[in-house]
Amino acid sequence: xxxxxxxxxxxxxxxxxxxxxxxxxxxxxxxxxxxxxxxxxxxxxxxxxxxxxxxxxxxxxxxxxxxxxxxxxxxxxxxxxxxxxxxxxxxxxxxxxxxxxxxxxxxxxxxxxxxxxxxxxxxxxxxxxxxxxxxxxxxxxxxxxxxxxxxxxxxxxxxxxxxxxxxxxxxxxxxxxxxxxxxxxxxxxxxxxxxxxxxxxxxxxxxxxxxxxxxxxxxxxxxxxxxxxxxxxxxxxxxxxxxxxxxxxxxxxxxxxxxxxxxxxxxxxxxxxxxxxxxxxxxxxxxxxxxxxxxxxxxxxxxxxxxxxxxxxxxxxxxxxxxxxxxxxxxxxxxxxxxxxxxxxxxxxxxxxxxxxxxxxxxxxxxxxxxxxxxxxxxxxxxxxxxxxxxxxxxxxxxxxxxxxxxxxxxxxxxxxxxxxxxxxxxxxxxxxxxxxxxxxxx
Amino acid sequence: xxxxxxxxxxxxxxxxxxxxxxxxxxxxxxxxxxxxxxxxxxxxxxxxxxxxxxxxxxxxxxxxxxxxxxxxxxxxxxxxxxxxxxxxxxxxxxxxxxxxxxxxxxxxxxxxxxxxxxxxxxxxxxxxxxxxxxxxxxxxxxxxxxxxxxxxxxxxxxxxxxxxxxxxxxxxxxxxxxxxxxxxxxxxxxxxxxxxxxxxxxxxxxxxxxxxxxxxxxxxxxxxxxxxxxxxxxxxxxxxxxxxxxxxxxxxxxxxxxxxxxxxxxxxxxxxxxxxxxxxxxxxxxxxxxxxxxxxxxxxxxxxxxxxxxxxxxxxxxxxxxxxxxxxxxxxxxxxxxxxxxxxxxxxxxxxxxxxxxxxxxxxxxxxxxxxxxxxxxxxxxxxxxxxxxxxxxxxxxxxxxxxxxxxxxxxxxxxxxxxxxxxxxxxxxxxxxxxxxxxxxxxxxxxxxxxxxxxxxxxxxxxxxxxxxxxxxxxxxxxxxx
Numbered sequence: 032x033x034x035x036x037x038x039x040x041x042x043x044x045x046x047x048x049x050x051x052x053x054x055x056x057x058x059x060x061x062x063x064x065x066x067x068x069x070x071x072x073x074x075x076x077x078x079x080x081x082x083x084x085x086x087x088x089x090x091x092x093x094x095x096x097x098x099x100x101x102x103x104x105x106x107x108x109x110x111x112x113x114x115x116x117x118x119x120x121x122x123x124x125x126x127x128x129x130x131x132x133x134x135x136x137x138x139x140x141x142x143x144x145x146x147x148x149x150x151x152x153x154x155x156x157x158x159x160x161x162x163x164x165x166x167x168x169x170x171x172x173x174x175x176x177x178x179x180x181x182x183x184x185x186x187x188x189x190x191x192x193x194x195x196x197x198x199x200x201x202x203x204x205x206x207x208x209x210x211x212x213x214x215x216x217x218x219x220x221x222x223x224x225x226x227x228x229x230x231x232x233x234x235x236x237x238x239x240x241x242x243x244x245x246x247x248x249x250x251x252x253x254x255x256x257x258x259x260x261x262x263x264x265x266x267x268x269x270x271x272x273x274x275x276x277x278x279x280x281x282x283x284x285x286x287x288x289x290x291x292x293x294x295x296x297x298x299x300x301x302x303x304x305x306x307x308x309x310x311x312x313x314x315x316x317x318x319x320x321x322x323x324x325x326x327x328x329x330x331x332x333x334x335x336x337x338x339x340x341x342x343x344x345x346x347x348x349x350x351x352x353x354x355x356x357x358x359x360x361x362x363x364x365x366x367x368x369x370x371x372x373x374x375x376x377x378x379x380x381x382x383x384x385x386x387x388x389x390x391x392x393x394x395x396x397x398x399x400x401x402x403x404x405x406x407x408x409x410x411x412x413x414x415x416x417x418x419x420x421x422x423x424x425x426x427x428x429x430x431x432x433x434x435x436x437x438x439x440x441x442x443x444x445x446x447x448x449x450x451x452x453x454x455x456x457x458x459x460x461x462x463x464x465x466x467x468x469x470x471x472x473x474x
Numbered sequence: 475x476x477x478x479x480x481x482x483x484x485x486x487x488x489x490x491x492x493x494x495x496x497x498x499x500x501x502x503x504x505x506x507x508x509x510x511x512x513x514x515x516x517x518x519x520x521x522x523x524x525x526x527x528x529x530x531x532x533x534x535x536x537x538x539x540x541x542x543x544x545x546x547x548x549x550x551x552x553x554x555x556x557x558x559x560x561x562x563x564x565x566x567x568x569x570x571x572x573x574x575x576x577x578x579x580x581x582x583x584x585x586x587x588x589x590x591x592x593x594x595x596x597x598x599x600x601x602x603x604x605x606x607x608x609x610x611x612x613x614x615x616x617x618x619x620x621x622x623x624x625x626x627x628x629x630x631x632x633x634x635x636x637x638x639x640x641x642x643x644x645x646x647x648x649x650x651x652x653x654x655x656x657x658x659x660x661x662x663x664x665x666x667x668x669x670x671x672x673x674x675x676x677x678x679x680x681x682x683x684x685x686x687x688x689x690x691x692x693x694x695x696x697x698x699x700x701x702x703x704x705x706x707x708x709x710x711x712x713x714x715x716x717x718x719x720x721x722x723x724x725x726x727x728x729x730x731x732x733x734x735x736x737x738x739x740x741x742x743x744x745x746x747x748x749x750x751x752x753x754x755x756x757x758x759x760x761x762x763x764x765x766x767x768x769x770x771x772x773x774x775x776x777x778x779x780x781x782x783x784x785x786x787x788x789x790x791x792x793x794x795x796x797x798x799x800x801x802x803x804x805x806x807x808x809x810x811x812x813x814x815x816x817x818x819x820x821x822x823x824x825x826x827x828x829x830x831x832x833x834x835x836x837x838x839x840x841x842x843x844x845x846x847x848x849x850x851x852x853x854x855x856x857x858x859x860x861x862x863x864x865x866x867x868x869x870x871x872x873x874x875x876x877x878x879x880x881x882x883x884x885x886x887x888x889x890x891x892x893x894x895x896x897x898x899x900x901x902x903x904x905x906x907x908x909x910x911x912x913x914x915x916x917x918x919x920x921x922x923x924x925x926x927x928x929x930x931x932x933x934x935x936x937x938x939x940x941x942x943x944x945x946x947x948x949x950x951x952x953x954x955x956x957x
Contacts (some may be wrong), residue, residue, distance in 0.1 A: 050571045059617070069774070073591060073774075078774075085611075085766065087592065087616075088589055088590050088591025088592070090590035236562060236606075239609040240608060242562050269520075272561060274564055290564075291565060292563045310522070
C-alpha cells in the first residue's frame with residue numbers, strides 16, 4: 032500500500048497497479064509500470080518497473096506529476112498442457128499440497144510466486160515426475176509451515192488415509208519445511224498399518240530459482256512413494272549440499288537442524304532408511320527395520336489433546352514459570368544433558384529448584400515429560416542426582432532418545448486417548464512409531 | 475585490417491556495457507574476502523539447474539537452450555573466499571555499504587540521477603555461473619553522460635551487481651566454476667547507442683568511462699577485473715552481443731572483426747564470446763525479455779538527499795580531468811599520462827611531482843617503463859622498495875646529486891638491499907655525478923688516440939661515465955674535443 036496521499040491521487044487519475052505511467056519530477060521523466068508497494072520501505076515512494084525490467088523508487092514530492100500512459104494487461108496464467116494419459120505399467124502416486132512453495136509458477140513482473148498444485152502444473156514444472164509414476168494431485172491447503180496447527184495434522188491424516196483407500200501406490204505430501212518434522216511425527220502416530228509409503232517433502236530454496244532443491248527433492252520423494260518398500264511415514268530431503276542424493280528419514284527421528292541449508296534435515300540417533308540417488312533415481316537401503324508394503328487397511332487414529340506445552344529449561348529458570356503452566360494438560364521440558372532441570376541438591380543460595388513445582392503439577396495429574404535439548408543422544412536419569420530425583424517424582428522419559436518435538440506430538444496423541452496418569456506413562460514409554468530406538472548405532 | 479571500411483556509411487551502432495570489479499573488503503552480500511588469493515579448493519559441490527515455469531507457461535528460449543545442454547555444475551569452494559551465501563545455502567546478507575558508496579560515487583562522477591529508493595532485482599542466469607540461478611543487480615544511477623570530442627555520450631544506467639563465478643573448464647556436460655569470484659561487487663556502466671563513431675573512437679570512449687570508475691581508487695586491477703560487453707549492429711541489421719572483452723586494447727579490433735563478419739555472413743541475433751585474439755565464438759541465442767524480478771530477500775534501500783549530498787562533497791577528482799591535467803600541466807605525452815594513470819604507483823607519482831622540482835616525465839617513466847623493464851627483463855623485485863626510498867631517490871635527483879641515467883642502477887641496488895638508502899647506493903655503485911671538466915679529463919687520452927672515430931671515442935667515454943652524467947652532455951663534450 033502507498034501513502035494515503037498517493038493512493039487518493041492514483042484513484043483520482045484512475046491509475047491502477049500494473050498500468051504504464053509517466054512520472055515527471057522537475058526535468059526528470061521516468062516511464063514504467065506502476066508496481067505494488069511492498070510493506071517495507073517508504074510508502075511515499077512510487078515503485079515502477081522500467082522497460083528493461085529493473086524496479087526503482089521515485090519519491091512523491093510537491094513537484095511530482097503522474098500521468099497514465101496505458102492500462103496494464105491483466106496477468107493470466109496460460110494453463111499447462113494436458114496431462115499424459117495414465118500408463119497402466121506405472122505406479123500411481125498421489126501428491127498432496129499443504130503449502131510452502133515447493134512447486135509454483137513465477138510471475139516475473141512482481142516476482143510473485145503462485146503455488147502449482149494441479150497434475151498438469153506439476154508436470155510442467157517437473158517433467159521428470161511423469162517418468163516416475165502416474166501423478167494424481169490436489170491441494171489440501173496453502174499454509175506457511177509455521178502457521179500449521181495440530182488441527183491441520185488431523186486434516187492431513189484423514190486426507191492421506193482417503194488417498195490410500197483409493198488405491199494409490201504411495202502418497203507424497205508437499206509441506207513447508209519449518210515444522211515439517213512435527214507433521215511427520217504426528218502422521219507417524221495417527222496413521223497406523225500403512226500399506227504404502229507416505230513421504231513428506233519440502234524445499235529449502237525458493238522455487239522461483241533454477242537452483243531450487245525442489246526438483247531433486249520432489250522427484251526423489253515420488254520415487255520413494257512409487258517404488259520404495261518403506262510403508263511408513265518418512266521425510267525426503269537433500270542428503271548433502273550437492274544435487275546428488277536425498278535421504279529418506281524415519282518420520283519420528285528427523286529434525287530440521289539448519290535454518291537454510293539444503294541438507295537441513297538430518298536423522299537423529301538413527302541412520303536414515305534409504306538414499307535416493309539423483310538423477311538415476313536408484314534406491315539404496317541403509318536399514319532393514321522398516322515396515323514393508325503389504326496389503327492391509329490403513330487405520331486412522333487421529334485423536335489429539337493439543338493443550339500441551341513444550342519449554343526449554345535454562346540457567347536461572349524460575350519455578351513461577353513452571354507453575355504458570357498449570358492450565359496445560361501436559362508439559363514437555365527440553366532438559367539439559369542426560370535429562371535434567373535445576374534441583375539444587377547442594378542447597379546453593381542462588382539456585383531455585385524446580386522439584387517442588389514439578390511434583391505439585393504431577394500430583395494434580397499433569398504429566399511432565401522430559402526430552403534432551405542436546406537433540407542428539409539418549410536420556411539417562413540414573414547417572415546424576417538431579418535425574419534420579421526427577422525420575423522419582425514421576426517425570427517421564429528416562430531411557431528415551433526422542434526428540435523434544437516428537438515427545439510433544441506424542442504427548443498430545445497419548446492425551447487424546449487417556450487421562451489416566453499410569454496409562455499415560457505406559458503409553459508414553461511404549462514405542463509406537465520408532466520414536467524410541469533400542470540402541471544407538473555408531474555412525 | 476581493411477582500413478577503408480566507412481563505418482558511418484554502414485550505420486555502425488554500438489552499445490557498451492562496462493563491468494568493473496570493486497576493490498572492497500567484503501563481497502556484495504556476505505562477509506567473504508574479495509581477494510581471490512586462494513588456489514586450492516577445500517571442497518566441490520555439484521548442482522543441476524532447471525528451468526522455472528512462468529506465467530507465460532513456457533520458459534524463455536535462452537533458458538530452455540541451456541537446459542537442453544543437460545549440464546552438471548561443479549563449484550570449487552575456497553577458504554575465506556566462499557561461504558554458504560555463495561553456495562546458495564544461505565540467504566544474502568544486507569547490501570555492502572562500502573560497495574554502495576563506491577558505486578554511487580561512480581554514478582555521480584558520470585553525472586547520473588540517483589533513484590530515491592533502490593530495489594535489488596534477480597536477473598535469471600541459467601549458465602551455472604550463479605549458484606542461485608540468478609544474478610542480483612540493482613540500478614543505482616540513470617541518465618548520466620560524459621563528454622567526448624565536444625559531444626555528450628549518454629550513460630543510460632549504472633548498476634551494482636554481484637560478479638558471477640569464473641569458469642574453470644567445460645567438458646562433456648561437466649562445467650567447473652570457481653566460487654571465489656561470485657559475489658564480488660561489480661559496477662556495470664551502460665552507454666546509449668553510439669552511432670557515428672569509428673571503432674577506435676569507441677575504444678577511447680570506453681577508456682574514458684573506465685577511468686571514471688577508477689577515479690574512486692576502489693576498483694580492482696589486473697586481468698578480468700574489467701570486462702566489456704559490446705552490442706553491435708550495422709545497417710539496422712540484427713543485434714549481436716559480444717561478451718567478455720577483457721582487454722580494452724582489443725575493443726576496436728573486436729568491433730572491426732564483427733563488422734566484417736556481419737558483412738560476410740548471414741547474421742542472427744545472438745550472444746557471442748570474445749576470444750583473446752579479438753575474434754568471437756557463438757555462445758547462445760540472445761536471451762529473451764522478462765527475466766528480471768524483485769529480490770525479496772533484500773528490502774528496498776532509501777537513498778536520502780543527505781546521503782547523496784555527503785557523497786557529492788567528497789567526490790574524488792575525475793580521472794578524465796586528471797588525464798587532461800597530466801597532459802597540459804605536467805606535459806606528459808598521451809601514452810605516458812594513460813600509463814601512469816593505470817599504474818599502481820599513481821599516488822606516489824602525484825606525491826612526488828607535487829612536492830619536488832623534478833621533470834614529471836622522468837618520474838612517470840621511472841614508474842612505468844624503467845620499473846616494468848627491470849621487473850620483466852632482469853626479474854628485479856621492485857616491490858621490495860618502500861615509498862620513502864622512491865621519495866629519497868627523487869630528492870637526490872632534485873638536488874642534482876644524481877643524474878637520471880643513474881636511476882635504473884640505483885633501483886636495482888635498492889631492490890637488492892631494501893634496508894639501505896640511496897646514499898649507500900651512490901657509495902657502492904660509484905654514481906656520484908661528474909662535472910663536464912671531470913668528463914673532459916677522462917676523455918682527454920681517448921680522443922687523442924690516433925685515427926679514432928667519433929663514434930668509437932664516444933662509446934669508450936660513455937662506458938667510463940655511464941650513469942654519472944647525461945649522455946647528451948657527453949656527446950657534446952666529445953664532439954667539442956674532437957673538433
